[in-house]
Amino acid sequence: xxxxxxxxKKIENNxxxxxxxxxxxxxxxxxxxxxxQHAHSEVIGMQPEGNWISRAPSLRAKxxxxxxxxxxxxxxxxxxxxAETLGKSRDEYINELQTRKAKYSSIFNYPTLTxxxxxxxxxxxxxxxxxxxxxxxxxxxxxxxxxxxxxxxxESFHQRQGYEIISHMALGTPEQKEMAQDxxxxxxxxxxxxxxxHDADSARSGDAMKWGIKVESNDELRQRFxxxxxxxxxLIGLTIPDPDLKWNEERGSYDFxxxxxxxxxxxxxxxxxxxxxxxxxxxxxxxxxxxxxxAANAYAQKNN
Amino acid sequence: xxxxxxxxxxxxQSKPGLAHKHVGNIHAMGKEMALQxxxxxxxxxxxxxxxxxxxxxxxxxxxxxxxxxxxxxxNDKIYRQATHYVMPEGSKNI
Ligand SMILES: [Fe+2]
Ligand SMILES: [Fe+2]
Numbered sequence: 308x309x310x311x312x313x314x315x316k317k318i319e320n321n322x323x324x325x326x327x328x329x330x331x332x333x334x335x336x337x338x339x340x341x342x343x344q345h346a347h348s349e350v351i352g353m354q355p356e357g358n359w360i361s362r363a364p365s366l367r368a369k370x371x372x373x374x375x376x377x378x379x380x381x382x383x384x385x386x387x388x389x390a391e392t393l394g395k396s397r398d399e400y401i402n403e404l405q406t407r408k409a410k411y412s413s414i415f416n417y418p419t420l421t422x423x424x425x426x427x428x429x430x431x432x433x434x435x436x437x438x439x440x441x442x443x444x445x446x447x448x449x450x451x452x453x454x455x456x457x458x459x460x461x462e463s464f465h466q467r468q469g470y471e472i473i474s475h476m477a478l479g480t481p482e483q484k485e486m487a488q489d490x491x492x493x494x495x496x497x498x499x500x501x502x503x504x505h506d507a508d509s510a511r512s513g514d515a516m517k518w519g520i521k522v523e524s525n526d527e528l529r530q531r532f533x534x535x536x537x538x539x540x541x542l543i544g545l546t547i548p549d550p551d552l553k554w555n556e557e558r559g560s561y562d563f564x565x566x567x568x569x570x571x572x573x574x575x576x577x578x579x580x581x582x583x584x585x586x587x588x589x590x591x592x593x594x595x596x597x598x599x600x601x602a603a604n605a606y607a608q609k610n611n
Numbered sequence: 612x613x614x615x616x617x618x619x620x621x622x623x624q625s626k627p628g629l630a631h632k633h634v635g636n637i638h639a640m641g642k643e644m645a646l647q648x649x650x651x652x653x654x655x656x657x658x659x660x661x662x663x664x665x666x667x668x669x670x671x672x673x674x675x676x677x678x679x680x681x682x683x684x685x686n687d688k689i690y691r692q693a694t695h696y697v698m699p700e701g702s703k704n705i
Pocket of ligand 1: 378382
Protein backbone atom coordinates (compact mmCIF):
# COMPACT_ATOMS: atom_id res chain seq x y z
CA UNK A 308 0.00 0.00 0.00
CA UNK A 309 1.36 3.44 -0.89
CA UNK A 310 1.82 6.15 1.73
CA UNK A 311 -1.13 8.02 0.29
CA UNK A 312 -3.36 4.93 0.42
CA UNK A 313 -2.39 4.30 4.03
CA UNK A 314 -3.14 7.91 4.84
CA UNK A 315 -6.54 7.84 3.15
CA LYS A 316 -7.37 4.55 4.83
CA LYS A 317 -6.74 6.14 8.23
CA ILE A 318 -9.00 9.07 7.37
CA GLU A 319 -11.69 6.67 6.22
CA ASN A 320 -11.45 4.65 9.46
CA ASN A 321 -11.40 7.75 11.68
CA UNK A 322 -7.86 7.05 12.84
CA UNK A 323 -6.20 10.34 13.77
CA UNK A 324 -3.13 11.50 11.87
CA UNK A 325 -0.22 12.21 14.22
CA UNK A 326 2.72 14.59 13.71
CA UNK A 327 5.25 11.95 12.67
CA UNK A 328 2.89 10.14 10.27
CA UNK A 329 3.26 10.59 6.55
CA UNK A 330 0.79 13.14 5.20
CA UNK A 331 0.24 14.78 1.80
CA UNK A 332 1.85 18.16 1.39
CA UNK A 333 -1.52 19.77 0.75
CA UNK A 334 -2.87 18.37 4.00
CA UNK A 335 0.03 19.80 5.96
CA UNK A 336 -0.27 23.19 4.25
CA UNK A 337 -4.01 23.36 4.74
CA UNK A 338 -3.65 22.57 8.44
CA UNK A 339 -0.85 25.10 8.89
CA UNK A 340 -3.12 27.74 7.39
CA UNK A 341 -6.29 26.81 9.24
CA UNK A 342 -4.71 26.14 12.63
CA UNK A 343 -2.59 29.29 12.61
CA GLN A 344 -5.59 31.35 11.54
CA HIS A 345 -7.44 29.84 14.45
CA ALA A 346 -4.55 30.58 16.86
CA HIS A 347 -4.23 34.17 15.61
CA SER A 348 -7.98 34.65 16.09
CA GLU A 349 -7.78 33.60 19.74
CA VAL A 350 -4.90 36.01 20.36
CA ILE A 351 -6.17 39.01 18.38
CA GLY A 352 -9.61 38.35 19.89
CA MET A 353 -8.24 39.42 23.26
CA GLN A 354 -8.00 43.04 22.08
CA PRO A 355 -11.67 44.00 21.64
CA GLU A 356 -12.44 42.56 25.08
CA GLY A 357 -9.27 43.87 26.71
CA ASN A 358 -10.63 47.28 25.77
CA TRP A 359 -13.16 46.98 28.62
CA ILE A 360 -11.11 45.51 31.48
CA SER A 361 -10.34 48.87 33.06
CA ARG A 362 -13.95 50.04 32.64
CA ALA A 363 -15.83 46.94 33.76
CA PRO A 364 -18.86 48.06 35.79
CA SER A 365 -18.08 45.97 38.88
CA LEU A 366 -15.29 43.98 40.46
CA ARG A 367 -17.19 40.77 39.68
CA ALA A 368 -17.51 41.77 36.03
CA LYS A 369 -13.83 42.60 35.94
CA UNK A 370 -12.50 39.33 37.32
CA UNK A 371 -14.80 37.40 34.98
CA UNK A 372 -13.62 39.36 31.96
CA UNK A 373 -9.99 38.90 32.98
CA UNK A 374 -10.44 35.15 33.39
CA UNK A 375 -12.21 34.91 30.05
CA UNK A 376 -9.47 36.81 28.23
CA UNK A 377 -6.81 34.72 29.96
CA UNK A 378 -8.54 31.61 28.62
CA UNK A 379 -8.34 33.06 25.11
CA UNK A 380 -4.59 33.55 25.55
CA UNK A 381 -4.47 29.88 26.56
CA UNK A 382 -6.48 28.88 23.49
CA UNK A 383 -4.00 30.69 21.30
CA UNK A 384 -1.15 28.83 23.00
CA UNK A 385 -2.81 25.41 22.63
CA UNK A 386 -3.31 26.08 18.94
CA UNK A 387 0.18 27.43 18.26
CA UNK A 388 1.60 24.40 20.05
CA UNK A 389 -0.51 22.07 17.93
CA ALA A 390 0.37 23.99 14.75
CA GLU A 391 4.08 23.78 15.56
CA THR A 392 3.89 19.98 15.34
CA LEU A 393 3.49 20.53 11.57
CA GLY A 394 7.11 21.58 11.31
CA LYS A 395 6.80 25.36 11.40
CA SER A 396 8.00 27.44 14.33
CA ARG A 397 5.95 29.81 16.43
CA ASP A 398 8.11 32.69 15.26
CA GLU A 399 7.26 31.94 11.65
CA TYR A 400 3.55 31.85 12.40
CA ILE A 401 3.71 35.11 14.33
CA ASN A 402 5.74 36.72 11.61
CA GLU A 403 3.07 35.80 9.06
CA LEU A 404 0.44 37.41 11.26
CA GLN A 405 2.41 40.60 11.72
CA THR A 406 3.22 40.91 8.02
CA ARG A 407 -0.46 40.20 7.22
CA LYS A 408 0.25 37.07 5.22
CA ALA A 409 -1.89 35.14 7.69
CA LYS A 410 -5.49 35.95 8.49
CA TYR A 411 -7.58 35.83 11.61
CA SER A 412 -11.31 35.86 12.09
CA SER A 413 -12.66 39.10 10.64
CA ILE A 414 -15.06 39.62 13.56
CA PHE A 415 -12.18 40.95 15.65
CA ASN A 416 -11.72 43.88 13.30
CA TYR A 417 -14.88 45.49 14.64
CA PRO A 418 -14.71 47.86 17.62
CA THR A 419 -16.36 47.21 21.00
CA LEU A 420 -18.15 50.48 21.67
CA THR A 421 -20.14 49.86 24.85
CA UNK A 422 -20.23 47.47 27.78
CA UNK A 423 -23.13 45.71 26.06
CA UNK A 424 -20.63 44.58 23.45
CA UNK A 425 -18.97 42.42 26.11
CA UNK A 426 -22.31 40.67 26.33
CA UNK A 427 -22.79 40.39 22.58
CA UNK A 428 -19.25 39.14 22.01
CA UNK A 429 -19.44 36.38 24.61
CA UNK A 430 -22.94 35.36 23.61
CA UNK A 431 -22.57 35.50 19.82
CA UNK A 432 -18.88 35.41 18.94
CA UNK A 433 -17.97 32.73 21.45
CA UNK A 434 -21.31 31.09 20.66
CA UNK A 435 -20.42 30.85 16.99
CA UNK A 436 -16.91 29.72 17.85
CA UNK A 437 -18.32 26.92 20.01
CA UNK A 438 -20.45 25.54 17.19
CA UNK A 439 -17.39 25.48 14.96
CA UNK A 440 -15.06 24.07 17.61
CA UNK A 441 -17.39 21.33 18.78
CA UNK A 442 -17.45 20.12 15.20
CA UNK A 443 -13.65 20.38 14.92
CA UNK A 444 -13.17 18.04 17.87
CA UNK A 445 -13.65 15.34 15.23
CA UNK A 446 -10.98 16.73 12.92
CA UNK A 447 -8.53 14.17 11.53
CA UNK A 448 -5.31 15.73 12.85
CA UNK A 449 -4.65 14.45 16.37
CA UNK A 450 -3.01 17.51 17.97
CA UNK A 451 -5.71 19.81 16.51
CA UNK A 452 -8.49 17.56 17.73
CA UNK A 453 -7.02 17.39 21.25
CA UNK A 454 -6.64 21.18 21.36
CA UNK A 455 -10.32 21.50 20.38
CA UNK A 456 -11.45 19.14 23.12
CA UNK A 457 -9.56 21.19 25.68
CA UNK A 458 -10.89 24.48 24.31
CA UNK A 459 -14.50 23.32 24.19
CA UNK A 460 -14.38 22.48 27.89
CA UNK A 461 -13.61 26.13 28.59
CA GLU A 462 -15.89 27.83 26.10
CA SER A 463 -19.26 27.37 27.67
CA PHE A 464 -18.29 29.70 30.51
CA HIS A 465 -17.44 32.30 27.87
CA GLN A 466 -20.79 32.14 26.20
CA ARG A 467 -22.75 32.05 29.44
CA GLN A 468 -21.00 35.07 30.94
CA GLY A 469 -21.77 36.99 27.74
CA TYR A 470 -25.42 36.01 27.72
CA GLU A 471 -25.64 36.95 31.40
CA ILE A 472 -24.33 40.44 30.64
CA ILE A 473 -26.60 41.06 27.67
CA SER A 474 -29.69 39.63 29.37
CA HIS A 475 -29.15 41.85 32.41
CA MET A 476 -29.01 44.85 30.12
CA ALA A 477 -31.89 43.75 27.92
CA LEU A 478 -34.05 43.35 30.99
CA GLY A 479 -32.79 46.55 32.64
CA THR A 480 -33.62 50.21 32.10
CA PRO A 481 -34.81 51.42 28.66
CA GLU A 482 -31.34 52.91 28.04
CA GLN A 483 -29.67 49.62 28.91
CA LYS A 484 -32.03 47.71 26.69
CA GLU A 485 -31.25 50.09 23.86
CA MET A 486 -27.53 49.46 24.33
CA ALA A 487 -28.12 45.69 24.29
CA GLN A 488 -30.16 45.92 21.08
CA ASP A 489 -27.54 48.16 19.50
CA UNK A 490 -24.79 45.67 20.37
CA UNK A 491 -26.83 42.84 18.86
CA UNK A 492 -27.48 44.93 15.72
CA UNK A 493 -23.77 45.50 15.20
CA UNK A 494 -22.56 42.02 16.14
CA UNK A 495 -25.14 39.75 14.51
CA UNK A 496 -24.05 39.82 10.87
CA UNK A 497 -20.31 39.70 11.50
CA UNK A 498 -20.97 36.71 13.80
CA UNK A 499 -22.73 34.69 11.17
CA UNK A 500 -20.01 35.62 8.70
CA UNK A 501 -17.56 33.88 11.07
CA UNK A 502 -18.48 30.56 9.47
CA UNK A 503 -16.96 31.74 6.20
CA UNK A 504 -18.28 31.85 2.64
CA HIS A 505 -21.19 29.73 1.43
CA ASP A 506 -20.17 26.17 0.60
CA ALA A 507 -20.63 26.82 -3.11
CA ASP A 508 -18.12 29.71 -2.96
CA SER A 509 -15.57 28.14 -0.67
CA ALA A 510 -12.72 27.04 -2.89
CA ARG A 511 -10.57 25.18 -0.40
CA SER A 512 -13.22 23.44 1.62
CA GLY A 513 -13.48 20.44 -0.75
CA ASP A 514 -10.02 19.18 0.19
CA ALA A 515 -10.60 20.00 3.83
CA MET A 516 -13.70 17.81 3.87
CA LYS A 517 -12.08 15.00 1.88
CA TRP A 518 -9.17 14.89 4.33
CA GLY A 519 -11.39 15.07 7.38
CA ILE A 520 -9.94 18.41 8.52
CA LYS A 521 -13.45 19.81 8.46
CA VAL A 522 -16.28 17.42 9.13
CA GLU A 523 -19.19 19.79 8.55
CA SER A 524 -19.57 22.56 6.01
CA ASN A 525 -19.69 26.31 6.63
CA ASP A 526 -23.40 26.49 5.82
CA GLU A 527 -24.35 23.57 8.07
CA LEU A 528 -22.53 25.12 11.01
CA ARG A 529 -23.95 28.58 10.36
CA GLN A 530 -27.47 27.19 10.25
CA ARG A 531 -26.95 25.33 13.53
CA PHE A 532 -25.77 28.51 15.22
CA UNK A 533 -28.72 30.55 13.97
CA UNK A 534 -31.21 27.88 15.00
CA UNK A 535 -29.78 27.80 18.52
CA UNK A 536 -29.56 31.55 18.97
CA UNK A 537 -32.94 32.92 17.86
CA UNK A 538 -34.79 31.66 20.92
CA UNK A 539 -32.14 33.14 23.22
CA UNK A 540 -32.68 36.59 21.67
CA UNK A 541 -36.47 36.31 21.87
CA LEU A 542 -36.38 35.24 25.50
CA ILE A 543 -34.75 38.49 26.56
CA GLY A 544 -36.84 40.67 24.25
CA LEU A 545 -34.18 41.48 21.68
CA THR A 546 -34.75 41.50 17.93
CA ILE A 547 -32.30 39.89 15.55
CA PRO A 548 -31.60 42.50 12.87
CA ASP A 549 -32.74 40.41 9.92
CA PRO A 550 -36.20 41.09 8.45
CA ASP A 551 -36.01 37.85 6.45
CA LEU A 552 -35.44 35.66 9.48
CA LYS A 553 -38.35 33.22 9.56
CA TRP A 554 -38.99 29.70 10.86
CA ASN A 555 -39.23 27.24 8.01
CA GLU A 556 -41.48 24.41 9.12
CA GLU A 557 -40.48 22.18 6.25
CA ARG A 558 -36.72 22.44 6.83
CA GLY A 559 -37.07 22.55 10.60
CA SER A 560 -34.70 25.53 10.52
CA TYR A 561 -34.71 29.30 10.23
CA ASP A 562 -34.49 30.94 6.84
CA PHE A 563 -32.37 34.06 6.94
CA UNK A 564 -31.47 37.04 4.78
CA UNK A 565 -28.64 37.62 2.35
CA UNK A 566 -25.22 38.07 3.93
CA UNK A 567 -23.26 41.10 2.77
CA UNK A 568 -20.22 39.32 1.35
CA UNK A 569 -18.73 42.53 0.00
CA UNK A 570 -18.37 43.69 3.57
CA UNK A 571 -16.95 40.32 4.59
CA UNK A 572 -14.24 40.33 1.93
CA UNK A 573 -13.41 43.99 2.51
CA UNK A 574 -12.77 43.27 6.20
CA UNK A 575 -10.84 40.07 5.48
CA UNK A 576 -8.66 41.97 3.04
CA UNK A 577 -7.76 44.67 5.51
CA UNK A 578 -10.47 47.33 5.22
CA UNK A 579 -12.38 46.70 8.43
CA UNK A 580 -12.73 49.42 11.04
CA UNK A 581 -9.87 48.11 13.25
CA UNK A 582 -7.54 45.97 11.09
CA UNK A 583 -4.57 48.33 11.39
CA UNK A 584 -5.12 48.94 15.07
CA UNK A 585 -5.18 45.18 15.83
CA UNK A 586 -1.96 44.36 14.01
CA UNK A 587 -0.14 47.49 15.19
CA UNK A 588 -1.03 46.66 18.75
CA UNK A 589 0.15 43.07 18.37
CA UNK A 590 3.50 44.24 16.98
CA UNK A 591 3.87 46.82 19.73
CA UNK A 592 3.18 44.29 22.50
CA UNK A 593 5.52 41.79 20.87
CA UNK A 594 8.32 44.35 20.59
CA UNK A 595 7.83 45.62 24.11
CA UNK A 596 8.17 42.06 25.39
CA UNK A 597 11.37 41.42 23.52
CA UNK A 598 13.70 42.41 26.37
CA UNK A 599 11.83 40.03 28.68
CA UNK A 600 12.37 37.10 26.34
CA UNK A 601 16.01 38.03 25.89
CA ALA A 602 16.59 38.35 29.62
CA ALA A 603 14.83 35.06 30.31
CA ASN A 604 16.89 33.33 27.64
CA ALA A 605 20.12 34.73 29.05
CA TYR A 606 19.13 33.66 32.56
CA ALA A 607 18.23 30.14 31.41
CA GLN A 608 21.55 29.88 29.55
CA LYS A 609 23.49 30.95 32.61
CA ASN A 610 21.78 28.34 34.76
CA ASN A 611 22.37 25.47 32.38
CA UNK B 612 16.22 33.26 15.52
CA UNK B 613 13.45 31.73 17.56
CA UNK B 614 13.26 33.73 20.73
CA UNK B 615 10.28 32.06 22.38
CA UNK B 616 12.35 29.60 24.38
CA UNK B 617 12.49 25.82 24.20
CA UNK B 618 9.48 23.60 23.71
CA UNK B 619 8.63 21.51 26.78
CA UNK B 620 6.24 18.58 26.80
CA UNK B 621 3.78 18.70 29.68
CA UNK B 622 2.46 15.74 31.68
CA UNK B 623 -0.24 16.14 34.29
CA GLN B 624 -1.44 13.89 37.04
CA SER B 625 -5.11 14.68 37.44
CA LYS B 626 -5.56 13.01 40.83
CA PRO B 627 -3.25 11.42 43.39
CA GLY B 628 -2.77 7.79 42.43
CA LEU B 629 -3.22 8.25 38.68
CA ALA B 630 -0.47 8.22 36.06
CA HIS B 631 0.84 11.44 34.58
CA LYS B 632 -0.70 11.99 31.18
CA HIS B 633 0.65 13.99 28.27
CA VAL B 634 -1.48 17.10 27.69
CA GLY B 635 0.48 19.20 25.21
CA ASN B 636 3.47 21.49 25.33
CA ILE B 637 4.54 24.99 26.17
CA HIS B 638 7.41 27.32 25.44
CA ALA B 639 9.67 28.39 28.29
CA MET B 640 13.19 29.46 29.16
CA GLY B 641 14.37 27.03 31.83
CA LYS B 642 12.75 24.44 34.07
CA GLU B 643 11.19 26.78 36.56
CA MET B 644 9.45 28.87 33.94
CA ALA B 645 8.37 25.70 32.17
CA LEU B 646 6.58 24.52 35.31
CA GLN B 647 4.94 27.89 35.86
CA UNK B 648 3.82 28.20 32.25
CA UNK B 649 2.48 24.66 32.28
CA UNK B 650 0.51 25.47 35.43
CA UNK B 651 -0.95 28.64 33.90
CA UNK B 652 -1.76 26.94 30.65
CA UNK B 653 -3.07 23.54 31.62
CA UNK B 654 -4.37 23.77 35.20
CA UNK B 655 -6.46 26.94 35.38
CA UNK B 656 -9.39 24.89 36.68
CA UNK B 657 -7.79 22.44 39.11
CA UNK B 658 -7.07 19.91 36.38
CA UNK B 659 -4.03 18.56 38.17
CA UNK B 660 -2.23 17.63 41.36
CA UNK B 661 1.25 17.29 39.87
CA UNK B 662 3.03 18.46 36.71
CA UNK B 663 6.08 17.09 34.90
CA UNK B 664 7.82 19.06 32.17
CA UNK B 665 10.37 17.49 29.81
CA UNK B 666 12.30 19.31 27.12
CA UNK B 667 10.96 18.14 23.78
CA UNK B 668 14.45 17.41 22.47
CA UNK B 669 14.95 14.97 25.35
CA UNK B 670 11.98 12.85 24.30
CA UNK B 671 12.78 9.94 22.03
CA UNK B 672 9.91 8.48 20.03
CA UNK B 673 9.56 5.32 17.99
CA UNK B 674 8.90 5.97 14.32
CA UNK B 675 5.35 5.27 13.19
CA UNK B 676 6.43 4.06 9.72
CA UNK B 677 8.46 1.36 11.40
CA UNK B 678 5.69 0.41 13.79
CA UNK B 679 5.23 -2.94 12.09
CA UNK B 680 8.72 -4.28 12.66
CA UNK B 681 9.24 -2.41 15.90
CA UNK B 682 6.30 -4.03 17.64
CA UNK B 683 6.69 -7.31 15.77
CA UNK B 684 7.98 -9.33 18.75
CA UNK B 685 4.62 -8.89 20.48
CA ASN B 686 2.58 -10.18 17.53
CA ASP B 687 3.40 -13.87 17.69
CA LYS B 688 3.19 -14.23 21.44
CA ILE B 689 -0.51 -14.59 21.90
CA TYR B 690 0.18 -16.76 24.96
CA ARG B 691 0.79 -13.46 26.76
CA GLN B 692 -2.95 -12.82 26.65
CA ALA B 693 -5.19 -14.28 29.35
CA THR B 694 -7.75 -15.20 26.70
CA HIS B 695 -5.28 -17.69 25.20
CA TYR B 696 -6.00 -20.25 27.92
CA VAL B 697 -8.89 -22.65 27.91
CA MET B 698 -10.37 -23.13 31.37
CA PRO B 699 -12.09 -26.38 32.27
CA GLU B 700 -15.81 -26.30 31.68
CA GLY B 701 -17.75 -25.11 34.74
CA SER B 702 -14.86 -23.25 36.38
CA LYS B 703 -15.90 -19.94 37.89
CA ASN B 704 -14.31 -16.65 38.95
CA ILE B 705 -11.12 -17.18 36.94
FE1 LIG C 1 -11.30 30.78 22.56
FE1 LIG D 1 -13.91 31.96 24.08
